[in-house]
Amino acid sequence: MSAEAPASCPFHGVGDDRKSAAVAAQNARPDTGAVVQKFSLGKDILKSPALKQAGLGADQVVIDEPSHAPVFFLDGEHHRNKRSAIARFFTATAVETRHRPFMERKADTLLSEFRRKGRICLDQTAWLMAVAVASEVVGLNHSDTAGLARRIKGVMRQVEVHAMNPVTRFFLTPLLRFYVLLFHFKDVRPAIKARREQRKDDIISHLIDEKYSEPAILIECMTYAGAGMVTTREFITMVAWHFFERHELRDRYLNGSEAEQNAILEEILRLEPVGMYLYRRTETEVPAALAAEIQASSTYAIDVRNANLDESVTGPCPHMIDPDRASRMKVTGSYLSFGYGSHRCPGAQVALAETRIFIDRLFRIPGVRLEKPPSISWCAALNSYELRDAIVVCDVA
Numbered sequence: 001m002s003a004e005a006p007a008s009c010p011f012h013g014v015g016d017d018r019k020s021a022a023v024a025a026q027n028a029r030p031d032t033g034a035v036v037q038k039f040s041l042g043k044d045i046l047k048s049p050a051l052k053q054a055g056l057g058a059d060q061v062v063i064d065e066p067s068h069a070p071v072f073f074l075d076g077e078h079h080r081n082k083r084s085a086i087a088r089f090f091t092a093t094a095v096e097t098r099h100r101p102f103m104e105r106k107a108d109t110l111l112s113e114f115r116r117k118g119r120i121c122l123d124q125t126a127w128l129m130a131v132a133v134a135s136e137v138v139g140l141n142h143s144d145t146a147g148l149a150r151r152i153k154g155v156m157r158q159v160e161v162h163a164m165n166p167v168t169r170f171f172l173t174p175l176l177r178f179y180v181l182l183f184h185f186k187d188v189r190p191a192i193k194a195r196r197e198q199r200k201d202d203i204i205s206h207l208i209d210e211k212y213s214e215p216a217i218l219i220e221c222m223t224y225a226g227a228g229m230v231t232t233r234e235f236i237t238m239v240a241w242h243f244f245e246r247h248e249l250r251d252r253y254l255n256g257s258e259a260e261q262n263a264i265l266e267e268i269l270r271l272e273p274v275g276m277y278l279y280r281r282t283e284t285e286v287p288a289a290l291a292a293e294i295q296a297s298s299t300y301a302i303d304v305r306n307a308n309l310d311e312s313v314t315g316p317c318p319h320m321i322d323p324d325r326a327s328r329m330k331v332t333g334s335y336l337s338f339g340y341g342s343h344r345c346p347g348a349q350v351a352l353a354e355t356r357i358f359i360d361r362l363f364r365i366p367g368v369r370l371e372k373p374p375s376i377s378w379c380a381a382l383n384s385y386e387l388r389d390a391i392v393v394c395d396v397a
Contacts, residue, residue: 016319019241020272020376020385024305027378028276031055033299035277039310039336041293042302045280047341049076050287054299055279068216070223071346079342085210089137089203090346095353098201099137106132107358115365118396123374123387126236126358127229133354134228137347138221139204142190151186152225154179180222188218224347230382231274232351237374237387238272239265239359242321244370244392249321250363261356264323266333270308271321273337276383278302308335367395 033054036042045051052075071082088094110129114120131149135141140148157176191204192214199205203224207217243250253264281299294300309318315329326333338345345351362368374390 015317017242017321018271018319019238021305021319023376023378023385024276027380028305028383029380030277030301030303030383031279033279033281033301035301035303037303037306037310039307039313042278042304042307042336043340044290045294045300045302046278046336046339046343048280048287048290049342050285050290051280051282051300053279053343054281055277055301068210068212070219072223072227072343083342083346086203086206086346089201089206090348090350092349095349099133099350100353100357102136103133103354103357107354107361110358111361111365114392115394115397119371119391119393122240122390122392123233123237126240127233129236129354129358130229130232133350134224134232134347137202137228137350138224139195139200139202140187140191140221142194143187148187151179151183152229155183155222156226156230180218183222184218188221189214192217227345228347228350231384232354234274234385234387235269235272235351236355236358237390238274239268239355240362240392241370241374241387241390242268243359243363244373246321249323252323254360254363258356260323261360262352263326263333264321265352265355265359266337267321267323267325269337270314270325270333270335271319272385273304273308274384275337276303276305278304278336278339278343302336304336308337362392365394367393369393 036045053073069078071079071086074082106129110125114125128145128149131152132145135143135145135148143151154176157179192208195202195205195208199208203220204217207220212220243253249264253261256264279299279301282294282296284296286294286296308314311318313329313331313335314325326335334348338348369392370390371393372389372391374387377386377388378384379386
């Protein structure tokens with residue numbers, strides 16, 4: 001056991017460090033498919049090239065031009081080619097040499113304002129951090145961060161459409177289209193114009209070189225916005241919440257190396273994954289290795305939260321935060337929280353780095369303390385928790 005765990009090792013729900021467990025248990029419902037909670041089966045399903053991407057309408061998307069379709073909706077050779085083409089934006093080298101300086105500057109800017117005022121709404125500041133970093137990677141950096149953040153919030157309401165009743169959907173759809181148009185003309189189009197005049201080392205420049213149309217670039221930007229901004233905001237806020245209440249864990253983090261800090265972050269993410277389900281579907285044939293476990297022409301919802309608690313891979317005390325767990329069990333620290341296989345989140349290293357940098361700087365501010373814990377609710381459209389209205393204060397500089 002690590003120093004953070006209690007002396008007596010609790011089993012079977014006794015001594016639970018999770019903050020999002022109750023809201024998930026009350027509200028999480030898979031969109032479709034049979035639920036898989038066993039880690040090994042979930043991992044095998046996610047890494048199998050024979051199973052196709054599903055969820056969020058992926059199985060209903062008609063792809064006329066695979067080379068210009070969002071990578072989320074692709075499988076097989078087209079997916080491999082596209083992932084290979086964008087991989088250079090998300091490597092450890094890219095994070096360290098290109099993205100890290102920007103992350104540090106942005107965190108310093110946001111937190112210097114905090115020190116001046118002595119008070120922030122943490123989740124709103126985390127949102128600005130996540131929006132700024134993702135937009136820098138994508139190339140959407142021709143707008144002010146606050147304005148872009150407001151427009152992205154409107155755009156992301158698109159994901160709620162499939163969960164709405166028909167009457168609500170009918171009346172709300174025009175407003176959602178307005179948000180998309182606003183994002184297009186205020187943010188995406190200016191970025192495309194600037195990159196046509198001068199390329200940079202970002203995704204929009206790459207898409208222009210690949211001859212993507214403007215609507216296709218818009219769709220890509222919306223995809224990266226959802227993946228790189230929404231989840232990171234919740235993760236940053238959740239990590240901070242744990243640190244405010246667990247001083248020994250916070251101190252270990254502040255005194256640790258970057259590798260040790262990442263281990264703590266990944267262990268919290270294992271316990272508190274933002275997204276609940278990953279979906280895959282089989283076609284008319286099932287791989288021989290999975291024939292005893294799954295059926296043809298079926299959809300499966302991998303329950304990330306519960307798979308990450310499977311004691312066959314976590315060892316004892318799966319509900320406790322233990323930063324040494326992954327190295328002891330010889331498994332990837334985040335378990336299935338970033339996915340697995342060919343569709344594993346390409347921006348995982350970016351998300352960890354920006355969270356690590358922001359949290360490290362936040363907790364070195366003199367007198368930093370949590371005045372009001374966040375309220376926790378559930379986003380049914382994404383099957384994810386949401387943390388809001390966390391008030392953090394500090395000694396005014």
